[in-house]
Amino acid sequence: MSPNPAPMPGSTPSSIIRNFCIIAHIDHGKSTLADRMLQLTGVVGEREARAQYLDRMDIERERGITIKSQAVRMPWTVKDGNEQEAEPGTYVLNMIDTPGHVDFTYEVSRSLEACEAAILLVDAAQGIEAQTLANLYLAMNADLHIIPVLNKIDLPSANPEKYAAELAGLVGCEPEEVLRVSAKSGVGVEELLNEIVKQTPAPVGDADASARALIFDSVYDTYRGVITYVRVVDGELTHRDRIKMMSTGATHELLELGVISPEQVKANKIGVGEVGYLITGVKDVRQSRVGDTITTQHSGATESLGGYKHPNPMVYAGLYPIDGDQFGDLREALEKLQLNDAALTYEPETSGALGFGFRCGFLGLLHMEITRDRLEREFNLDLISTAPNVVYEVIMEDGSQLEVTNPSEFPEGKIHEILEPVVRATILSPSDYIGTIMELCQQKRGTLLGMDYLSEDRVEMRYTLPMGEIVFDFFDQLKSRTKGYASLDYERKGDQAADLVKVDILLQGEPVDAFSAIVHRDSAYSYGVMMVAKLKELIPRQQFEVPIQAAIGARVIARENIRAIRKDVLAKCYGGDISRKRKLLEKQKEGKKRMKMVGRVEVPQEAFVAALATSGGGETKK
Numbered sequence: 001m002s003p004n005p006a007p008m009p010g011s012t013p014s015s016i017i018r019n020f021c022i023i024a025h026i027d028h029g030k031s032t033l034a035d036r037m038l039q040l041t042g043v044v045g046e047r048e049a050r051a052q053y054l055d056r057m058d059i060e061r062e063r064g065i066t067i068k069s070q071a072v073r074m075p076w077t078v079k080d081g082n083e084q085e086a087e088p089g090t091y092v093l094n095m096i097d098t099p100g101h102v103d104f105t106y107e108v109s110r111s112l113e114a115c116e117a118a119i120l121l122v123d124a125a126q127g128i129e130a131q132t133l134a135n136l137y138l139a140m141n142a143d144l145h146i147i148p149v150l151n152k153i154d155l156p157s158a159n160p161e162k163y164a165a166e167l168a169g170l171v172g173c174e175p176e177e178v179l180r181v182s183a184k185s186g187v188g189v190e191e192l193l194n195e196i197v198k199q200t201p202a203p204v205g206d207a208d209a210s211a212r213a214l215i216f217d218s219v220y221d222t223y224r225g226v227i228t229y230v231r232v233v234d235g236e237l238t239h240r241d242r243i244k245m246m247s248t249g250a251t252h253e254l255l256e257l258g259v260i261s262p263e264q265v266k267a268n269k270i271g272v273g274e275v276g277y278l279i280t281g282v283k284d285v286r287q288s289r290v291g292d293t294i295t296t297q298h299s300g301a302t303e304s305l306g307g308y309k310h311p312n313p314m315v316y317a318g319l320y321p322i323d324g325d326q327f328g329d330l331r332e333a334l335e336k337l338q339l340n341d342a343a344l345t346y347e348p349e350t351s352g353a354l355g356f357g358f359r360c361g362f363l364g365l366l367h368m369e370i371t372r373d374r375l376e377r378e379f380n381l382d383l384i385s386t387a388p389n390v391v392y393e394v395i396m397e398d399g400s401q402l403e404v405t406n407p408s409e410f411p412e413g414k415i416h417e418i419l420e421p422v423v424r425a426t427i428l429s430p431s432d433y434i435g436t437i438m439e440l441c442q443q444k445r446g447t448l449l450g451m452d453y454l455s456e457d458r459v460e461m462r463y464t465l466p467m468g469e470i471v472f473d474f475f476d477q478l479k480s481r482t483k484g485y486a487s488l489d490y491e492r493k494g495d496q497a498a499d500l501v502k503v504d505i506l507l508q509g510e511p512v513d514a515f516s517a518i519v520h521r522d523s524a525y526s527y528g529v530m531m532v533a534k535l536k537e538l539i540p541r542q543q544f545e546v547p548i549q550a551a552i553g554a555r556v557i558a559r560e561n562i563r564a565i566r567k568d569v570l571a572k573c574y575g576g577d578i579s580r581k582r583k584l585l586e587k588q589k590e591g592k593k594r595m596k597m598v599g600r601v602e603v604p605q606e607a608f609v610a611a612l613a614t615s616g617g618g619e620t621k622k
């Protein structure tokens with residue numbers, strides 16, 4: 001515990017405030033380090049230190065990933081040391097936790113804006129990974145001071161000498177300046193806290209100017225409504241102020257404000273450089289958007305802090321309840337999730353094969369998976385999702401333009417050009433796998449932009465790739481080709497024209513909408529052949545022959561036949577006893593309920609589920 005009283009929110013001079021974040025590749029130990037700091041600063045006692053304090057949602061804890069950022073205020077007293085260290089005294093450290101995954105890049109960039117320094121944390125047994133670089137570039141763009149740190153030095157497999165050199169080369173310092181810690185055992189963490197005080201610039205802002213605060217996170221709480229996390233840049237925010245959201249002009253009363261340490265601590269005001277939370281009673285995070293600037297309604301600022309971006313979904317998929325009766329529940333669940341997720345969009349759609357469901361928009365595949373997981377887990381729903389697709393811009397010959405988020409909207413008429421979204425991908429891998437990675441990227445229509453050796457045996461490869469190819473099974477393939485060693489990061493980089501077609505799958509001449517896909521003309525044939533073969537396996541024989549076809553418009557590109565049978569379930573128990581016969585008939589009736597009719601063809605629901613489960617939409621976990 002610190003010997004000096006901690007400075008009060010609202011009256012903390014900005015000269016003793018240090019705002020920092022920790023950036024790292026997934027699993028390099030960011031949450032563990034954050035927990036250790038909470039403990040060492042006395043914010044969380046030994047006993048209540050439950051693992052990963054900052055990852056609040058259960059699902060985050062289970063998956064071990066950080067989705068929502070949080071900020072914690074920690075007092076830290078620098079004791080009398082030698083002159084190498086910071087000035088003795090008590091400081092206020094605000095640690096802002098950032099989400100680590102590519103889907104949440106925008107949230108990361110907003111959290112970074114709220115800081116003056118970033119701890120670049122690297123696993124001493126693994127070295128720099130793709131997200132280390134991606135986050136470092138974001139931090140450098142935000143003009144943050146970088147503090148390079150190696151973690152997990154307690155591991156027998158740690159190689160701090162090698163990776164300190166790598167890290168020093170990357171950030172431009174001497175290898176000796178790279179701090180070494182074990183977040184797990186706590187070794188080196190006190191020194192790190194002192195270094196944070198010493199190296200992080202104090203926030204600069206105009207205390208007398210109109211208030212301006214940056215929203216870097218907002219979360220929905222069932223009891224209290226939306227809790228908005230802000231960093232005050234100029235002026236101050238006071239309890240009962242009327243505040244204004246600068247992007248929309250909406251005004252709200254400040255019902256409560258304060259700081260987090262580690263739970264909410266109410267305050268009367270928060271001032272320049274401080275980080276805290278606000279409650280206005282709004283019920284939907286979309287009214288308090290990350291990246292927006294807050295000012296006061298009266299004599300408020302006229303210029304916002306800039307950088308506000310509306311979150312646009314990049315990946316779409318249909319979500320359908322397996323049991324049609326759950327449609328209403330699914331709608332309710334989506335409504336609830338949206339309260340806490342400004343980036344999630346949905347609208348109802350119907351599919352001949354899957355019934356009633358919703359077309360949902362996500363920031364990326366991980367965002368999609370997490371949403372689906374939460375729907376199933378927190379709301380007890382059983383869902384099928386269609387293969388994810390990206391957003392295409394279609395320009396018709398008559399000059400009209402249309403945005404396609406669903407294969408079923410793909411136009412029939414004369415198309416002049418189709419634009420597909422492109423990403424700039426960074427892949428880091430041991431150099432042994434260069435060949436196989438290049439082959440994969442080529443298959444996925446990638447263009448190599450450049451390649452650099454980070455050390456003797458590790459390379460960084462930069463590609464542009466169509467985003468539509470990445471949302472299929474790119475990540476899975478990359479992992480399996482490199483035995484899990486490669487890491488990937490990507491960011492949206494404009495659009496390009498592409499020769500894309502819609503492939504329909506037909507059962508007895510009837511298109512099955514859930515299986516239509518927009519693919520590159522070169523992969524249309526293989527997609528068609530794969531789906532047709534798969535459905536042949538999955539759909540039981542009927543009393544008539546069923547052709548399964550894949551077609552581009554009217555042109556059939558693949559075909560299989562399911563041969564006819566006369567299905568007589570009683571044939572097997574000829575002469576058998578009547579109760580057994582009845583049981584079989586009952587079972588058949590039960591089965592029928594789960595059948596969907598496509599034209600005259602009965603398709604068991606399971607066949608759709610199985611076909612969709614493997615027709616793309618690769619896993620995005622680590």
Ligand SMILES: Nc1nc2c(ncn2[C@@H]2O[C@H](COP(=O)(O)OP(=O)(O)OP(=O)(O)O)[C@@H](O)[C@H]2O)c(=O)[nH]1
Nearest residue numbers: 027028029030031032064065066100152182183184
């Ligand atoms: N041996 C050792 N293990 C560590 C250390 N720090 C973290 N770990 C372990 O590394 C794993 C990942 O740590 P986390 O703190 O969850 O990693 P993270 O970077 O927060 O991961 P995300 O939240 O997914 O970005 C956990 O199993 C930790 O116990 C350390 O200093 N030494």
